[in-house]
Structure formats: structure tokens, C-alpha cells
Amino acid sequence: MGQNSLAAAVDKLLVKQWIAENGSDASAAVPLLQAVQNEYGYLPREAMDIIVSETDITASQLFGVATFYSQFRLDPVGRYVIKVCHGTACHVSGADRLNTALRQSLGITEEGVDTASNGSYTIEDVACIGCCSLAPVMVVGDETFGNLKGADAQRSLKKHARRHGEFLPGHEEEKAEADAPQKKSSDTKKKEVRQ
Amino acid sequence: MSLQPATVIVGEGTCGIAAGAKEVFNTFRALLPNAEMKTVGCVGMCHQEVIVEIIDKRGEAFLYGKVDKKNIPSILSYHQGEGELQTDHLIRSATRMDGADYLTRQTRIVLRNVGQLDPKSLEEYRQRGGYRAIEKILKEDISPERIIEEVKTAGIRGRGGAGFPTATKWSFTRSAEGDEKYLICNGDEGDPGAFMDRSLLEGDPHSVLEGMLIAAYAIGASRGYAYIRAEYPLAVEHFGKAIEDAREAGLLGKNILGYDFAFDVKIKQGAGAFVCGEETALIASIEGSRGMPRIRPPFPAVKGLFGKPTIINNVETLANLAWIIENSGSAYAEVGTEQSRGTKVFALAGTIKRGGLVEVPMGMTVRQVLYDIGGGSSTGLPIKAVQLGGPSGGCIPESLFDTPIEYEALNATGAIMGSGGMVVMDAKSCMVDIARYFLEFTQIESCGKCTFCRIGTLRMKELLTRICDGEGTMEDIDTLEEIAHQVKASSLCGLGQTAPNPVLTTLRYFRDEYVAHVEENRCPAGVCKGLITHTIMPQSCTGCSICERYCPVDAITGVIKKPETWVIDKELCINCGMCVEVCNSDAIRVE
Numbered sequence: 045m046g047q048n049s050l051a052a053a054v055d056k057l058l059v060k061q062w063i064a065e066n067g068s069d070a071s072a073a074v075p076l077l078q079a080v081q082n083e084y085g086y087l088p089r090e091a092m093d094i095i096v097s098e099t100d101i102t103a104s105q106l107f108g109v110a111t112f113y114s115q116f117r118l119d120p121v122g123r124y125v126i127k128v129c130h131g132t133a134c135h136v137s138g139a140d141r142l143n144t145a146l147r148q149s150l151g152i153t154e155e156g157v158d159t160a161s162n163g164s165y166t167i168e169d170v171a172c173i174g175c176c177s178l179a180p181v182m183v184v185g186d187e188t189f190g191n192l193k194g195a196d197a198q199r200s201l202k203k204h205a206r207r208h209g210e211f212l213p214g215h216e217e218e219k220a221e222a223d224a225p226q227k228k229s230s231d232t233k234k235k236e237v238r239q
Numbered sequence: 240m241s242l243q244p245a246t247v248i249v250g251e252g253t254c255g256i257a258a259g260a261k262e263v264f265n266t267f268r269a270l271l272p273n274a275e276m277k278t279v280g281c282v283g284m285c286h287q288e289v290i291v292e293i294i295d296k297r298g299e300a301f302l303y304g305k306v307d308k309k310n311i312p313s314i315l316s317y318h319q320g321e322g323e324l325q326t327d328h329l330i331r332s333a334t335r336m337d338g339a340d341y342l343t344r345q346t347r348i349v350l351r352n353v354g355q356l357d358p359k360s361l362e363e364y365r366q367r368g369g370y371r372a373i374e375k376i377l378k379e380d381i382s383p384e385r386i387i388e389e390v391k392t393a394g395i396r397g398r399g400g401a402g403f404p405t406a407t408k409w410s411f412t413r414s415a416e417g418d419e420k421y422l423i424c425n426g427d428e429g430d431p432g433a434f435m436d437r438s439l440l441e442g443d444p445h446s447v448l449e450g451m452l453i454a455a456y457a458i459g460a461s462r463g464y465a466y467i468r469a470e471y472p473l474a475v476e477h478f479g480k481a482i483e484d485a486r487e488a489g490l491l492g493k494n495i496l497g498y499d500f501a502f503d504v505k506i507k508q509g510a511g512a513f514v515c516g517e518e519t520a521l522i523a524s525i526e527g528s529r530g531m532p533r534i535r536p537p538f539p540a541v542k543g544l545f546g547k548p549t550i551i552n553n554v555e556t557l558a559n560l561a562w563i564i565e566n567s568g569s570a571y572a573e574v575g576t577e578q579s580r581g582t583k584v585f586a587l588a589g590t591i592k593r594g595g596l597v598e599v600p601m602g603m604t605v606r607q608v609l610y611d612i613g614g615g616s617s618t619g620l621p622i623k624a625v626q627l628g629g630p631s632g633g634c635i636p637e638s639l640f641d642t643p644i645e646y647e648a649l650n651a652t653g654a655i656m657g658s659g660g661m662v663v664m665d666a667k668s669c670m671v672d673i674a675r676y677f678l679e680f681t682q683i684e685s686c687g688k689c690t691f692c693r694i695g696t697l698r699m700k701e702l703l704t705r706i707c708d709g710e711g712t713m714e715d716i717d718t719l720e721e722i723a724h725q726v727k728a729s730s731l732c733g734l735g736q737t738a739p740n741p742v743l744t745t746l747r748y749f750r751d752e753y754v755a756h757v758e759e760n761r762c763p764a765g766v767c768k769g770l771i772t773h774t775i776m777p778q779s780c781t782g783c784s785i786c787e788r789y790c791p792v793d794a795i796t797g798v799i800k801k802p803e804t805w806v807i808d809k810e811l812c813i814n815c816g817m818c819v820e821v822c823n824s825d826a827i828r829v830e
Contacts, residue, residue, distance in 0.1 A: 075508070113509075113530070114512065132662045132676070136662070141817060172433075172434075173470065174434030174586075176588030176662070177595055178285070188253075193821075194816075195817070
């Protein structure tokens with residue numbers, strides 16, 4: 045799935061710097077992993093090894109923490125992460141459909157896979173972003189899109205890709221997008237902003 | 240030209256930004272180079288985002304809603320003496336209050352500053368009377384015991400959900416032995432559908448910080464942590480700035496305001512674990528472990544973070560404190576009811592006309608919140624139920640909407656006060672699906688320590704999935720109920736003890752929907768994918784082929800412009816509903 049090609053090269057000095065900033069006792073485990081993930085988008089094995097060898101945190105403790113909290117990922121992610129909100133309000137207004145639509149746009153068919161084969165986008169389900177009155181909501185990179193129907197999500201993703209020089213794998217969807225008639229109602233309702 | 244805008248204030252909470260607030264801000268700045276531009280937190284009228292207040296040169300204020308780049312010129316033309324007042328967008332002005340019901344029916348104590356001040360300005364908070372409460376305490380040398388007494392008079396109970404009296408909790412820690420004590424601000428707002436803590440931390444961080452100072456003084460803590468969800472980047476940023484500015488101004492650190500009182504705060508970002516809303520799990524998380532709860536006693540108030548006496552207070556609880564000290568505990572106690580004093584903030588969402596943050600006095604009925612403030616259903620369909628308290632709460636049916644908002648009264652319905660999520664649902668929401676949704680959530684979030692919670696929630700989820708798929712039996716419903724009671728009775732922490740609530744309340748009030756799924760193989764709301772089919776109706780179809788292009792599984796075929804040829808292959812169809820959404824002629828029937 046091209047996931048290995050997404051693996052990050054870990055900068056040892058950077059990891060050491062985070063350790064210097066956050067301390068090396070047990071309570072630094074979460075902030076250290078957060079710093080690593082901030083930089084690389086996931087937790088590369090190499091970075092975790094460095095933390096274990098340079099701090100008082102044991103491998104079992106660090107791995108235990110990394111696998112307990114839903115924020116942490118052990119696999120590489122695409123260049124952009126799409127967070128699909130699955131809060132209560134989003135659920136009742138059709139958040140599942142956003143997943144279906146986005147997976148279609150990104151050509152992801154295999155169960156359990158959430159990153160597009162070209163490494164562009166990763167779909168992630170999140171519990172609640174807290175913009176309930178804009179439900180259903182998704183966040184692409186750091187741009188929030190609200191009041192989405194499935195087709196709106198595809199269109200917003202397309203726009204995001206165009207603006208950021210990404211392309212979506214698969215050609216059928218591109219064709220469909222070019223052909224699809226302009227939808228009136230949902231387009232005017234849809235809100236979008238660049239942050 | 241006295242109507243000319245002198246100041247333009249744009250609401251920039253997370254939801255405002257998501258609705259386009261930054262773009263609106265930039266457009267105003269470009270169009271009005273001479274006006275003063277300001278940003279404030281979210282005033283809570285999410286249904287009106289983006290919200291802009293224009294203050295003209297006479298000092299008159301106009302509050303506009305649903306502002307976007309396109310309608311700014313027409314709004315402005317009135318203020319430039321050219322066009323008409325845009326009454327469709329006007330929420331409130333000195334002479335017009337039509338759209339202001341939403342605000343005037345609330346009682347704003349906690350949210351007193353949110354949406355009124357620039358959250359990044361310590362100066363503005365002080366101008367509005369901020370930090371006067373802590374200053375008064377230190378200046379008049381009011382004893383910690385007196386503060387606890389005052390909070391006891393106020394009668395405030397923990398706003399995180401459980402409703403334990405704040406003053407009682409404090410007095411345990413006050414009297415606990417120990418050289419060092421900790422105060423933790425719990426901002427790990429994990430309930431899907433609740434965002435009051437986010438709004439407070441984003442929109443009025445200093446009032447939370449001042450609340451922390453008061454609490455720390457009362458219990459004798461010198462160090463504090465603010466545990467904030469990492470999913471709330473703006474809240475982390477604003478609270479971080481508040482801490483820095485306060486430290487600079489001598490409001491944090493040693494010898495606060497020149498008196499013999501020391502306290503400092505550090506932010507800890509949560510990493511995404513619902514169970515960390517539980518006190519002992521939150522402590523484990525700050526200590527750097529997996530966030531798993533432990534047996535109580537000893538209670539954190541006596542033995543908590545790093546083994547020291549620790550108080551954990553919810554963001555909303557803390558944001559009440561400065562008001563209580565300034566206005567007295569008895570003034571606070573006058574609001575609300577005998578058992579539940581003060582106000583509660585709710586996040587109103589779902590199929591409601593005016594959604595957003597609302598702060599109401601305790602004792603107001605659910606119906607008043609939904610109809611008088613929320614304006615009723617947004618879909619035209621009657622409101623069927625309201626979900627209170629998220630995964631730990633339950634669904635209250637329409638017949639119980641006259642229940643007052645009080646801890647005990649809400650508990651009696653099987654729901655809970657909770658942290659304040661209030662999700663409104665109409666006939667198109669399936670109650671079995673809602674129960675399954677919450678069980679899926681709690682099952683994933685169960686830390687795995689207790690067998691009943693770890694395995695019980697999984698079995699419940701399996702049973703619910705079976706029922707939603709149309710494969711359930713009547714016996715499954717009984718089993719579900721039995722396991723629900725066992726999980727409730729046998730779990731260590733609040734997560735497991737309350738996880739069955741969504742199931743138990745829907746079984747209690749909407750059992751007919753469960754039975755319809757099982758006996759009639761029918762989902763009355765048309766939600767459960769295993770029980771619905773999608774069919775194209777040739778009499779409405781135009782043969783445009785848009786559904787074919789959006790179908791993710793290629794289940795739709797037909798010839799362009801020949802409606803009678805279009806069919807959905809039932810074998811391939813996954814009932815995702817994409818075709819219904821994109822169809823321009825309402826030609827797809829769901830049954």
C-alpha cells in the first residue's frame with residue numbers, strides 16, 4: 045500500500061531536543077510522543093527507540109501509552125489528514141456518508157486501510173470536533189468544512205487537493221466530477237474557510 | 240455620517256472560524272481601513288455564525304448573523320448611509336430585539352464574558368471586573384475556610400456531570416495532610432456533542448484561570464494543571480496565552496499581586512481517551528501512564544496526583560467561582576432550585592432551529608430550552624427525543640419534556656445532567672441506532688480494566704448491531720437489558736457504570752422501535768442499513784445519471800434520459816444513501 049514509502053527519516057537531535065524540553069521522567073511520555081507525532085504525523089519506531097534509550101521511560105511503558113490513546117498512530121499517514129467528525133450531531137446528520145464518499149474519492153477499497161495509495165490523504169474518524177451546529181463536519185489539514193453532504197465532501201476535497209498541489213488517485217472520480225452537474229442547494233449552504 | 244462603523248467585532252471561536260469568520264474579518268478590514276477591528280470568542284449562537292457586531296460612530300451596536308463575504312457590502316451600505324437596514328441578518332440593535340430571544344431568555348453567569356471580550360486580552364478581562372475576586376480575597380485576607388463556606392452557601396455542584404458539591408470536595412483536600420497539594424482543571428471534554436468547555440477556554444480563558452486561583456487558595460494548592468483535549472488547538476492556544484499574560488502581570492507565580500500566595504499552572508494536553516474524564520484516569524494520564532482508573536478510596540482529594548491531595552474541578556465549575564466571590568454565595572444560590580443551584584450551560588445541537596451554547600437557570604424545563612430558546616424543530620418534523628449527557632446519558636422522550644433541569648429530576652428519567660450535551664432528534668433518527676452508536680463509542684473507549692465493561696459493552700454492541708441489521712430476536716432484547724444492568728452494577732468507574740444508560744433509556748421509552756426492528760424487520764426511522772432498500776421511481780426520475788456517477792459500488796445502471804431503464808442492483812447496493820443526496824428530482828425511495 046505504499047505505506048513503507050511514507051516512513052519518515054527521524055532526526056535524532058530533534059528527539060533529544062524534545063527530551064531536553066519535556067524532561068525524561070515517566071510523566072514526559074505523553075508530551076514526548078505528541079512532539080514526535082506533531083513532527084512526523086505518526087510515531088516512527090526509530091524515534092520511540094531513541095526516547096527509550098535516552099530517558100527513564102521503559103519500552104513497555106512508552107508502547108503502552110502509544111497504544112492507549114487514540115491520538116497516536118504507529119503507521120505513517122498521508123501528507124494531509126482528513127478528520128471526519130463522528131460526534132452525536134454529525135452521526136445523526138449522516139457522517140458515515142462522508143466516509144463512504146471520501147473513500148470513493150481516494151480510491152480506498154480495502155477494509156482497514158485509511159490512506160490513499162499515492163500518500164496524499166489519510167481519513168481519520170474523530171469523536172467530536174465541537175462544531176455541532178455545522179454538522180456534519182470534516183477537517184482537511186487545518187481547514188474546516190461544515191454542512192456537508194457526501195458529494196460536498198468530495199468537492200471540498202477536490203478543491204483542497206487543487207489548492208495544495210495534490211491529486212486524487214483513480215480517474216473515474218475525476219471524470220465524474222467534471223461531468224457532475226452543479227448542485228444548487230447544498231453548495232450555497234456549504235461553508236468553507238481557509239485558516 | 241454618524242452611522243459609519245467605528246468598530247467591527249467578529250466572533251472567532253472554532254465554529255465561527257469553521258463557518259468562515261477569518262474571511263469575513265479580512266473582508267471588513269479591506270472595506271473599512273479606518274474602523275477598529277476586534278475579535279471575540281463565540282457568543283454561543285452557532286446557528287447564526289458568522290456573527291459580526293458593528294458599532295457605529297454614535298456608539299450604537301448592531302449585531303448581525305449569518306454574515307459571509309457576499310452579503311457584507313449590503314450590510315455595510317446601510318451604515319454608509321446608502322442602503323436599507325438588513326433586517327434579515329440583524330439579530331439585535333438598540334431598537335430592534337426580534338432575533339434576540341435566544342439571548343434574552345438565558346441567564347449568563349458562566350458565559351458572562353464569552354463573545355463580549357477579546358480572549359487574548361488580559362486588559363479587557365480586567366476592564367470587565369476580572370481578577371477583582373482574587374484581589375479581594377488577598378487584600379482583605381479572607382481565610383480559605385471562609386471561601387469554602389461561601390462556595391458552600393452558593394451550593395454549586397460539579398459541572399462535569401456527577402454533580403458532587405464543590406465545597407465538600409474542597410474541604411476534604413483543605414484538611415488533608417500534606418506539604419504539597421494540586422489543583423487540576425478538567426478540560427478533557429470527551430462527550431461527543433458537548434463543547435461548553437471549549438467555548439469557555441477559547442472565549443474567556445481568564446475567568447477559568449481566576450477560578451483556578453480561587454480554588455487553589457481555598458484548598459492550599461501551589462501547583463495546578465490544566466488538562467485540555469489536544470483536539471482543541473485554539474483552546475490550548477488561548478489558555479496558554481492567558482497563563483503567560485497572567486504570569487507577566489504578577490497574577491501567577493510567587494507572591495501573587497504582592498501577597499503571600501503562590502500558584503502556577505501548566506497545560507497538559509490530553510491525547511484522546513474518553514475515560515480520562517474520570518478523575519483517577521486523568522491523574523494516571525498526567526503521570527504519564529495509560530489512563531486507567533483505579534479503585535477509590537483513597538479519593539484524589541486525599542491521595543491524588545503523585546500521591547498528593549488533589550482537587551479536580553471541571554472548567555465550567557471553575558468559571559463560576561469569580562462571580563460567586565464577587566456577588567456572594569447567597570446571590571448565586573438565589574438562581575436555580577433548592578437541590579440544584581445556579582445555572583448550567585448546554586450545547587444545543589441536532590435538528591433544532593437555533594442551536595448553540597445556552598446557559599439557563601436550573602429548574603427551567605427541557606421544553607423551555609428546546610422551544611423558547613431553541614425555537615423548536617428545524618426540519619418541520621416534531622421533535623421525538625433529546626439526548627442528554629452523551630455516552631453516559633440517555634434519551635428523554637417528548638412526553639417528559641416538562642422535566643425540570645435539576646440533577647435529581649434528570650436522573651429519575653434515566654438520563655443525567657452530564658456535562659451538557661443536548662442533541663435534539665426528530666422522527667428521522669432511529670433510537671436503536673443511537674443506542675448502538677453510543678455503545679460503539681464506549682466499547683472502543685473502555686480502558687479494558689473491568690471485565691463487565693470490557694466484554695459487556697462488546698456483547699451489547701454485538702446484540703445492537705444484530706438488531707439494527709434485522710437479525711435480532713426478542714430474546715436478544717431481553718439479553719441486552721440484562722447485560723446492561725450487570726455492566727452498570729459491576730464496573731469500577733463512571734464510564735462503565737453509565738455506558739448502558741443510552742440502551743436502558745431507549746429500551747424504556749422506545750421499546751416499540753426495538754420490537755419493530757425484530758418482529759417486523761423494519762426500521763421506523765429509515766436509518767438502519769440492513770433494513771432499508773433504495774429504489775428508483777421511474778415516474779420522478781429524469782435519467783440524468785448523477786446517481787450512477789456518485790454510487791460508490793456501481794450498483795446503479797441505466798440509459799441516459801430513459802427513466803424507465805434506471806435500476807439499483809439490490810445485491811450490490813450498500814444503502815449508503817449517496818444517491819438520495821445527489822438526486823435532483825427526489826426519485827429515490829427509501830423504505
